[in-house]
Amino acid sequence: MTTAPFRHPAAPVSGAPLAQPSLDVFVFGTGHVGGALLRQIAGLSRAPVRVVGAATTRGHVYRASGVTPEALAALVAESAPPDLSRLVPALVRHPRPLAVVDATGSLEVSGIYEDLLASGVSVVTPSKLACAGPQARFYRLRDLGASGPAHFGYETTVGAGLPVIRTLQTLxxxxxxxxxxxxxxxxxxxxxxxxxxxxxxxxxxxxxxxxxxxxxxxxxxxxxxxxxxxxxxxxxxxxxxxxxxxxxxxxxxxxxxxxxxxxxxxxxxxxxxxxxxxxxxxxxxxxxxxxxxxxxxxxxxxxxxxxxxxxxxxxxxxxxxxxxxxxxxxxxxxxxxxxxxxxxxxxxxxxxxxxxxxxxxxxxxx
Amino acid sequence: MTTAPFRHPAAPVSGAPLAQPSLDVFVFGTGHVGGALLRQIAGLSRAPVRVVGAATTRGHVYRASGVTPEALAALVAESAPPDLSRLVPALVRHPRPLAVVDATGSLEVSGIYEDLLASGVSVVTPSKLACAGPQARFYRLRDLGASGPAHFGYETTVGAGLPVIRTLQTLxxxxxxxxxxxxxxxxxxxxxxxxxxxxxxxxxxxxxxxxxxxxxxxxxxxxxxxxxxxxxxxxxxxxxxxxxxxxxxxxxxxxxxxxxxxxxxxxxxxxxxxxxxxxxxxxxxxxxxxxxxxxxxxxxxxxxxxxxxxxxxxxxxxxxxxxxxxxxxxxxxxxxxxxxxxxxxxxxxxxxxxxxxxxxxxxxxx
The missing domain is CATH 3.30.360.10 (Dihydrodipicolinate Reductase; domain 2)
Structure with missing residues (x-):
């Protein structure tokens, strides 16, 4: 059974018991948008999402058991830049529902969406690179995000937070x-x-x-x-x-x-x-x-x-x-x-x- | 695992196999809005919803196995007005996920939302009666629709089809x-x-x-x-x-x-x-x-x-x-x-x- 988008996914108003976060999140890019996202997740009172890692051009961290927002920056700074050929297989083996956020403008990162989605990992991105490329590629990503357990979210590619894409989809x-x-x-x-x-x-x-x-x-x-x-x-x-x-x-x-x-x-x-x-x-x-x-x-x-x-x-x-x-x-x-x-x-x-x-x-x- | 609201719930673009409708729908009111809804459901190429009945002030029909849009009007016309004290228990016992649509302006129908939601039946309504009444009642409906298997949808109470309520909820x-x-x-x-x-x-x-x-x-x-x-x-x-x-x-x-x-x-x-x-x-x-x-x-x-x-x-x-x-x-x-x-x-x-x-x-x- 699933959840309608018309109610609050977060912060139930009643005294519902605190649940285990139901989605883990790995963030590519911790600059303007990625940084704001990490702060917003940390600021939610009962976040149903948990951060398990992040990667920048300078370093990366991935811990399946979760990383606190405070530790994240230091762990990224201490480590080596990610090798996607090793990181992607690790993310695909993540033991719980996982979403990867691409808050970079990197062509390389946009190139891993298909493998992730095909393996059941959701992808959410404000980057226009994959969606505005050849239409056949966009169709593949959309189909992967519509037919399996994974979801492909590109709402923020147009109008940032304005509800544009989902309005078109609803219509x-x-x-x-x-x-x-x-x-x-x-x-x-x-x-x-x-x-x-x-x-x-x-x-x-x-x-x-x-x-x-x-x-x-x-x-x-x-x-x-x-x-x-x-x-x-x-x-x-x-x-x-x-x-x-x-x-x-x-x-x-x-x-x-x-x-x-x-x-x-x-x-x-x-x-x-x-x-x-x-x-x-x-x-x-x-x-x-x-x-x-x-x-x-x-x-x-x-x-x-x-x-x-x-x-x-x-x-x-x-x-x-x-x-x-x-x-x-x-x-x-x-x-x-x-x-x-x-x-x-x-x-x-x-x-x-x-x-x-x-x-x-x-x-x-x- | 659930579905993001950011992709098409209906009509996958790929050649996905035809699935059994995953939600049954009972419609109160077959006038302007209820009638348009029934036509729209009938017009979807691969509708994930199926109509199992309808009720008006003049008659009603409920068939757990589904009712074709063509048969619906005649069956309603042939029968007696609904007795809610008997119809609600029947709807609650419906064997599959069920949503009740209230497209009436009836105070009596708005009075059954709580029983339906508490029993796992979703309620979707453009009627403002329940949501604009005492705030405590709105809270109960919202909580019932946020904590159990049932959902409470009131998007169309303000701005009709404009994406107002879900935008406020997302923010x-x-x-x-x-x-x-x-x-x-x-x-x-x-x-x-x-x-x-x-x-x-x-x-x-x-x-x-x-x-x-x-x-x-x-x-x-x-x-x-x-x-x-x-x-x-x-x-x-x-x-x-x-x-x-x-x-x-x-x-x-x-x-x-x-x-x-x-x-x-x-x-x-x-x-x-x-x-x-x-x-x-x-x-x-x-x-x-x-x-x-x-x-x-x-x-x-x-x-x-x-x-x-x-x-x-x-x-x-x-x-x-x-x-x-x-x-x-x-x-x-x-x-x-x-x-x-x-x-x-x-x-x-x-x-x-x-x-x-x-x-x-x-x-x-x-």
Whole structure:
């Protein structure tokens, strides 16, 4: 018998007896998101999950009997970097239900999901690498996570802690069909557009975004638009639409000069680019519009037509009103046809992303 | 081992073998929502749920081996109204996992939840009667649905199919704390405000809302505001805040003359009231504002301060832009503090409500 996602997996309100944690967790990556996750697990009053290890590029620890949060960092620091060819077989032999969290951006770690899932180990990840790669690979991971004892959780790949993926899954599972999705999927870009609208130069806005941690340390990762294309692919696939990278139409956010600039040349390249952004923002404002970088996904006989580009939207519309580092996902379906279902809010940040990962772990543990 | 809510409970994409339905369902009420639910279940290609009966005020059928959707209506029509003192014991003895759906507004049916849950039968309901009553009763239902084999699902009591309740549960389960919720919880009122803003008289707008099925057949149920107070209580409780009906502060939407008018006198009473609505809408428009009926829930040391009243909001804000029959729920928490998490969309309608009920059934079945 299983547990509905509609009740609290953790912290029952009644005086239920303290139960043995029902899920063990191994965490790859103890940086922003991984660190926040470990703190959140430690902070739960009656956690149904228990940490049994962690790995970083510098060291790793795995103890089947559990590791206290206090001991974890020291044990990782004392040991050698993990050898995945030895660690994965050990995790697969773990004696109790186990979930592996991938809070890295590592291609190598994303490469072990299939072996883990096939062996009954659940995988929960905010990393987009596996889900946004070839669609056939995503299907294999999803099928492994849907047919055996293991679960594959990728809720936090889009919108961080916002309930986007599971809403799409719920809609389609009940027989609804997604017609289209329009989405602003980058908190960084929402912030940059907002600053440019206020008259700030793009180069200064990028510097602020980096300083505040909104942008990646190398802001070209945000400005290339590749991150948004990946999220759009994942959204389309979560909506049960076929979508391959090569078919996505993109209109670049910045020129090749910015995309290919070396870190030293980036400020100059941004200054040159910034003028065009400011002019575009002014022209839009004069028409009562604002510029947003919008991913549009349209269903076409089971396939997704994906278009990612800067779009002029009415200032007095949900897209036009986006502020801060908010994301907006607007879902139109057969049932939500007259007016879409909209989810809006901060779509990035270690705490909300970690909370999204934790909620997937709690659902597996329940 | 259990199933995460983050994957499809239904329709695996791989060639998984057809499994025996893992949950049987008995439906009270076969009107708008109950009827849509039965159609949706019949429409699923590989439904993990099976209908074993239904009851209305006119008749009922219960067959432990299952009832086809085609036979159901005729069997109900041929039989006598249910005697709950005999039907409930029969349902409790059902040989397989069973969920009872209450798609009625019946106080009598809401009275059987506790016996069902205590006996291991799950309950899923869009009816607000049990959840918005005394808080102690809601706690008992929630605890019964969290500690045994049975589940208590009330997602569709607020916002119909919008993912509101489970979002609040996910936030609080992962250690986040709700600070405040602001919500427009009535599609009918959103529609009426929109019409009055366009210069339509309130009495005409109400007539349109009834004709289109937005309002209850007796529109006084919408205009009294009691429906919104109930939803606000449920939201507060889902956010783990104590909230009792007697503590809710409300500023009425209409005068006692409307609330207590007989159906024949209602049009006259509405005409008298309408002038005040139109004047209020005009005055707000002159200030760049709009009037919305907003429930504000503020956390205060574990208790909810609930305030429900007409509020002037900026026209260029999510509340100001609400159209059609949309609901908006704006959740501010420790983690979503700088900018709230917002969920917006049609918050009523048989199809989206039934889909919400079905998704809870699928999660129980998974």
């Amino acid at each position: 389609t599972a009940t027989g609804d069909r997604v017609r289209s999705i329009r989405a602003a999927l980058s908190g960084t870009l929402t912030f940059l557009f907002g600053e440019v609208e206020r008259g700030i130069a793009l180069s200064d806005a990028v510097a602020t975004a980096v300083a505040r941690g909104y942008a990646e340390p190398d802001p070209r990762d945000d400005l290339s638009g590749e991150d948004i294309v990946r999220k759009a692919l994942i959204l389309a696939r979560a909506a049960r639409l076929h979508a391959e990278r090569a078919e996505v139409r993109t209109v670049g956010l910045v020129s090749d000069a910015v995309r290919t600039a070396s870190p030293e040349d980036l400020p100059d390249a941004l200054r040159a680019e910034g003028q065009a952004w400011s002019e575009r923002a002014c022209a839009a404002a004069a028409r009562g519009e604002r510029v947003r970088y919008v991913a549009t996904i349209t269903a076409d006989a089971g396939r997704a037509q994906i278009d990612v580009r800067p779009l002029a939207v009415p200032a007095a519309s949900p897209f036009g009103m986006l502020g801060g580092t908010d994301n907006l996902i607007e879902i139109t379906t057969d049932r939500y046809a007259a007016s879409p279902l909209r989810i809006m809010g901060p779509g990035a940040g270690p705490d909300v992303t970690a909370a999204g990962v934790l909620s997937e772990l709690l659902a597996i543990a329940a | 609080t389960a992962t250690g986040d704390r709700v600070r405040s919720i602001r919500a427009a919880l009535s599609g009918t009122l959103t529609f009426l405000f929109g019409e009055v803003e366009r210069g339509i008289a309130l009495s005409d707008a109400v007539a349109t809302a009834v004709a289109r099925g937005y309002a209850e057949p007796d529109p006084r149920d919408d205009l009294s505001g009691e429906d919104i107070v109930r939803k606000a209580l449920i939201l507060a409780r889902a956010a783990r805040l104590h909230a009792e009906r007697a503590e809710v502060r409300t500023v009425g939407l209409v005068s006692d003359a409307v609330r207590t008018a007989s159906p024949e006198d209602l049009p006259d009473a509405l005409r008298a009231e309408g002038q005040a609505w139109s004047e209020r809408a005009c005055a707000a428009a002159a200030r760049g504002e709009r009037v919305r009926y907003v429930a504000t829930i503020t956390a205060d040391a574990g208790r909810a301060q609930i305030d429900v009243r007409p509020l002037a909001v900026p026209a260029a804000s999510p509340f100001g832009m609400l159209g059609g029959t949309d609901n908006l729920i704006e959740i501010t928490t420790d983690r979503y503090a700088a900018s709230p998490l917002r969920i917006m969309g049609p918050g009523a309608g048989p199809d989206v409500t039934a889909a919400g009920v079905l998704s809870e059934l699928l999660a129980i079945a998974a």
